[in-house]
Amino acid sequence: xxxxxxxxxxxxxxxxxxxxxxxxxxxxxxxxxxxxxxxxxxxxxxxxxxxxxxxxxxxxxxxxxxxxxxxxxxxxxxxxxxxxxxxxxxxxxxxxxxxxxxxxxxxxxxxxxxxxxxx
Amino acid sequence: xxxxxxxxxxxxxxxxxxxxxxxxxxxxxxxxxxxxxxxxxxxxxxxxxxxxxxxxxxxxxxxxxxxxxxxxxxxxxxxxxxxxxxxxxxxxxxxxxxxxxxx
Numbered sequence: 309x310x311x312x313x314x315x316x317x318x319x320x321x322x323x324x325x326x327x328x329x330x331x332x333x334x335x336x337x338x339x340x341x342x343x344x345x346x347x348x349x350x351x352x353x354x355x356x357x358x359x360x361x362x363x364x365x366x367x368x369x370x371x372x373x374x375x376x377x378x379x380x381x382x383x384x385x386x387x388x389x390x391x392x393x394x395x396x397x398x399x400x401x402x403x404x405x406x407x408x409x410x411x412x413x414x415x416x417x418x419x420x421x422x423x424x425x426x427x
Numbered sequence: 428x429x430x431x432x433x434x435x436x437x438x439x440x441x442x443x444x445x446x447x448x449x450x451x452x453x454x455x456x457x458x459x460x461x462x463x464x465x466x467x468x469x470x471x472x473x474x475x476x477x478x479x480x481x482x483x484x485x486x487x488x489x490x491x492x493x494x495x496x497x498x499x500x501x502x503x504x505x506x507x508x509x510x511x512x513x514x515x516x517x518x519x520x521x522x523x524x525x526x527x528x529x530x
Contacts (some may be wrong), residue, residue: 337484353463353471353514367519403470411459411477412518417470 310334310416312404317421324394324425330387330418331406338362338382341407343414344389346400346423354400357389357406372398395427429453431515433522439530440505448500448525450493450515460498461516462491463508465524471514475500 316328344356356405357378358367366378377390387404401420408415428488430453440446443479450460458478463471473482475491488503502509512527 352524353516355519355521358519369519393440403468411461412516413461413473413476414463414471414516415473415482417472420470 310406312406312416312418314402314404314418314421317402317423318426319426320394321427322395322425324387325392326394326423328389328391328402328404328421329424332385332387332404332406335406335416337380337385338409341412342378342380342387343405343407343412344378344387345405345414346398346402347420348397348400351400356402358412359387391423394423396425399423399425429456429517429520431517431522432522433513433515433525435525436523437526440530441530442505442507443511444505446502446505446527448513448527450498450500450513450522452496452498452517455495456517458494459517460491460493462489462500463514463516464511466511473514475513 311333313331320326339362346354346356352391359378359380363380368406375393380389401422405414405421406416432451434449460478462475464474465471474485476491479491490501492499515526
């Protein structure tokens with residue numbers, strides 16, 4: 309069974325930083341791209357970042373470009389998102405998800421971790 | 428960036444009804460269109476990809492169609508477990524969602 313478990317969320321002040329992690333088990337982690345998708349409370353889904361299976365290629369939404377960094381450790385089956393210069397509008401549930409094919413299908417999702425940016 | 432627009436934003440229906448949700452892309456996306464279902468407090472679940480291909484395990488009452496800029500998700504006979512929010516996705520872009528509520 310594929311399992312994704314996010315951690316690292318919490319309350320942070322504007323301008324602060326957080327590092328989110330996603331521990332993956334039950335599938336060949338190094339063969340799939342991975343993504344972070346967020347959802348503001350009561351709102352829709354927003355794609356945040358994607359990293360290729362090898363880790364050599366990344367994509368960022370304009371809203372986070374230059375502030376967030378996605379990375380992965382294929383030896384430890386872990387995905388990370390370093391979020392710096394956080395803003396109130398970054399407040400959301402952050403999901404990690406496996407990402408496959410040219411359609412960027414999000415097959416498997418974690419349960420999400422809540423990031424709250426507030427003073 | 429490609430803009431994905433869903434309609435309606437919300438929909439009330441009864442068990443057994445046939446419902447259709449529409450997703451329109453701001454430019455031609457061929458068949459690069461997926462549909463997700465999200466229930467309250469849960470992560471989204473992939474239902475359909477490549478516009479019309481059902482993900483493994485998804486009931487056959489769900490179907491998708493379309494190509495180019497206009498796509499539809501149809502539920503042929505609503506079941507109680509189908510009341511949820513539905514999102515279309517084209518690569519890095521999501522539609523704003525359609526909330527399917529019980530009438």
